[in-house]
Amino acid sequence: MRSIFFEFKESFLIALKAIRANKIRSILTMLGIVIGVTSVVLMTTAIKGIDNSFQKGISALGSDVLYIDKWAWFSNDEWWKMRNRKNIKMEDYEKFKSLAKLPLAVAPVTNARETIKFQDKKIDGVFLNGSTYDYLATTNFTFDQGRFYSEIESKSARYVAVLGSEISKSMFPRGNALDKSIKIGGVDFKVVGVLTEQGSFMLGSFNPDNQVFVPIGTIFKNFMNEHNNTITINVRSRTPLLLEDTKAEAEGIMRQIRGLTPGTENDFSVNQQEGLMDNYNSVVGVIQIAGLFITGLSLFVGAIGIMNIMFVSVKERTKEIGLRKAIGAKKRAILGQFILESTTICLMGGFVGLILASVLSLLINRFIPTSIEYGVVFLAIGVSLAVGIAAGFAPAYTAAKMDPVDALRYE
């Protein structure tokens, strides 16, 4: 056992010497692996990062919240069928709220997009979320400053607003948003609260960080006609376990409110986060496989480069191999020497690739979320090792099989 370790160590030293002897060649060969490993690791961390972000975003929708809308989030039905459905009105909501027993909270929601201004700062197309004071209970919002609008403010449609964290950061970089008067769509509103960062990057406009929350009445008064538009009814169940029951009750009530006879289809949709998650998972799965395959190709190219160079190296050192064999090197010593050489180059390349990928992922984190995990480190090392052994084997075997007499005679 000890002699195997001894042989390994000696072969390793010989391999290192060979790598050092031809520094430029070794570095160029390594480059192929570096690029391959960097791209594989980078792709993996980017996908993981986006995945995490999506998961966060989706869970922000709440696994215990129903969204009753005339539109369905996912549907095989034609769009026009849904378009022709009756709008959901505020009176539907009022009736729903009085009849529903199971939910923890019920809130109507409508949206508009307006420009908001404060002194010299302006943002166009800001997503307005108009609802009632009940809305807060359908979310997991926490506050950085101030509070949500109150029941009175909500009922009398006072011109108060709650800002999402990103909106607040843009308009009030020094963080002093509270009690300031801003213009929304030209109308004065007072800021009564700022949310903490919800961090669901991927939802874009639907990200609460980028929204402004106002009493629904203010939207109907200034930005939108109540009667020509549909609203969504958000329903939160008391516990996630009660969700199905809450959903069943909600459907029943809605059918009643909308005057649907038994046997007719729903003319509304009860949407929930669960469908979104399944849909998302299948999409991400495909992206992951495709991405890995493509970056894996670049690694494969790097491996071919190594194999190529090793063959050249073996041929160049034919006389040396002959000499080593003449002095008594066994086949496995020669085999070991060359496999170790290619594996060492690959491991070094993998290591550099890993560092490069880490640095790059920190840089691109500003644009795409990335997340480095220990699993990826082992992946990079394992892959480099495997590539080194696989790519080095054929050339090493060629060397080991050489006839010493012929090798010594080689010019």
Added chain:
Amino acid sequence: MNIINIEHISKVYKVGTEEVHALRDISIKINKNEYAAIMGPSGSGKSTLMNMLGCLDTPSTGVYDFSGKSVSQMNDNELAKIRNKEIGFVFQTFNLLARSDAIHNVELPLIYAGVPKAERRERAQQALIDVGLQDRMHHKPNELSGGQRQRVAVARALVTRPSIILADEPTGNLDSKTGEEIMYLFNQIYEKGNTIILVTHEEYIAEHAERIVRIKDGLIESDAKVLKRYIPKLEKISEGEGI
């Protein structure tokens, strides 16, 4: 006991569809502390015979016993082991590792023999001292003259304390003065009790040995004692000289 006992060996190579009979019927016995030269023109089979003697190749037919062990039946690993422990090669083209210094070159057979580092170093150093290169231990081959390189090769051949030294045209790439220095070195080694087999096509070099075996066309022509051996008359080996 004979170190080398070869009986009726032959060697046939296939070159494409042709068969080449490099050795037809060779029988030789070599004893301990003999100094033998093998001579023959090109194509005589002397290189093939040398490869046999050096256990670099096995005969097609016949018996080759080395220190009582039957070499002709051995596999590659066993042959490698014998080469490592029992045979010291000296080549015409020196065959040193260009990127390693003298002492690492001399250590090489000991590495393959599994000798631990400290003992290895010591033996290599002693071998280099024995050939007069104590001041050149860390020089690389390109920093050494031809004669010095060959001396490193000789030190490498000696370091494993082999049963035989096998030298293939050892002075072929050296000028006559340097060549003579190497032959003086061989003589010293012989007088210390080693067994030397010299392969050469030069009569003058062959006559440094005490016995000449002549080969032609794969057969032994003659195998006789040298009547008047040429013994080099240098006072000492000069270091750093001999370009």
